[in-house]
């Protein structure tokens with residue numbers, strides 16, 4: 001890293017920053033998607049009793065199933081979509097767990113009951129990662145000639161899940177029309193297209209992390225349309241980065257290209273944008289994705305990372321990634337959010353394991369303090385800014401990937417700790433419930449679909465050493481919603497050169513090029529002799545524990 005890029009004054013960790021210098025936390029609760037919005041603190045409708053049905057969503061506390069058109073809370077409906085979200089999002093979790101009978105049953109239910117021909121307005125991003133991604137993942141599993149998860153084939157399967165995925169993606173396409181920048185509208189009505197009163201503002205993650213799912217669909221169908229629109233959105237966002245810092249903001253106007261939200265960070269509104277630059281490269285091998293990722297990673301290191309240079313050596317505060325102004329690199333606030341806990345996992349994928357260890361340790365300390373991760377934690381005040389925990393997976397995802405990279409049993413211990421807190425604080429009569437408040441441990445009658453598609457899957461895989469996902473000969477990648485897709489030759493050859501940079505369409509980057517610009521080695525592995533030592537030296541661990549008020 002370039003030390004000049006973040007010159008000394010490191011973060012005034014222990015409350016020395018006068019409050020007047022720190023932007024106050026906005027008086028809104030972040031929504032559950034990537035993009036923030038207002039969010040009702042509690043569900044506003046009374047549960048309606050009814051039998052379980054795939055078109056109804058599960059409510060863990062009151063054991064009732066509700067058709068989703070009963071309420072008018074847009075922030076909830078536009079994620080749930082009234083299309084059996086939980087059932088669809090959980091499909092490949094059943095396969096990864098080797099439960100072929102339940103997988104086959106669930107796939108048949110989806111084929112028999114799910115339709116996207118609905119007057120339902122959904123978030124393009126959420127529909128893509130939760131629904132499109134899961135349908136594609138399940139389709140790939142069903143049609144895999146090797147059947148690595150056991151017999152997941154479906155009798156008389158006629159590509160129905162691929163057709164459903166195609167149908168959904170076509171219904172999302174209007175979001176990419178009539179936008180001057182090519183950056184899509186955030187919401188679309190599945191029957192009527194973009195609603196007339198639609199916002200022109202969207203968040204970076206929501207608009208710029210569609211390429212993995214859209215690219216897979218394009219490559220399976222041999223139709224470049226989907227990849228083309230998703231790639232155009234990524235490039236449009238990329239072209240809007242600051243000339244000064246190279247950073248992107250978190251909210252942009254899709255017509256003018258002006259940044260409405262100038263906060264640059266790794267959490268809500270931004271996270272999966274970076275994740276998908278790298279994962280698109282891993283899957284499709286297109287060099288331009290890697291180049292964008294490497295440059296973004298370097299800018300993140302230069303402007304967002306504070307604290308000492310090395311995780312496990314030297315003096316100073318523990319490394320942390322903060323929220324800064326995209327144009328100046330100046331600190332914008334003193335909170336980090338729970339979504340950012342995915343970042344150590346991404347660092348593992350590029351081989352920056354040492355740095356991943358530190359950030360992960362910080363989030364784990366917060367988990368230990370509350371038995372959950374508050375949606376936003378204020379590191380200056382040592383307290384949650386936004387106290388709910390909707391069963392998010394990011395910490396366990398990073399824990400799993402760090403365990404795979406280091407095989408250090410410490411990460412099994414972390415996983416056990418997370419599992420026990422989930423059992424203790426979130427278990428409800430029929431499922432697991434969102435924590436309304438991590439200190440008070442009050443529950444909300446809501447179980448997000450990513451609990452089954454990600455949180456449970458990563459926890460399961462952490463302890464299932466022999467899982468087919470880990471067996472050599474199999475190569476899988478997880479989408480941002482935790483859906484497994486095989487890293488397959490099929491996805492590395494596109495039939496089109498025209499949508500890729502001139503002359504480079506067929507140029508695939510070599511694995512050796514997968515190297516963030518400033519690394520000293522490509523795969524910065526933790527040496528074997530450290531396997532049974534704490535991944536982070538105990539004095540540094542204690543330093544973090546003190547910083548989050550644990551000791």
Ligand code: DMJ
Nearest residue numbers: 272392393394450480481
């Ligand atoms: C998931 O839907 C995905 O992981 C997304 O990229 C980020 N947020 C949620 C889970 O917290």
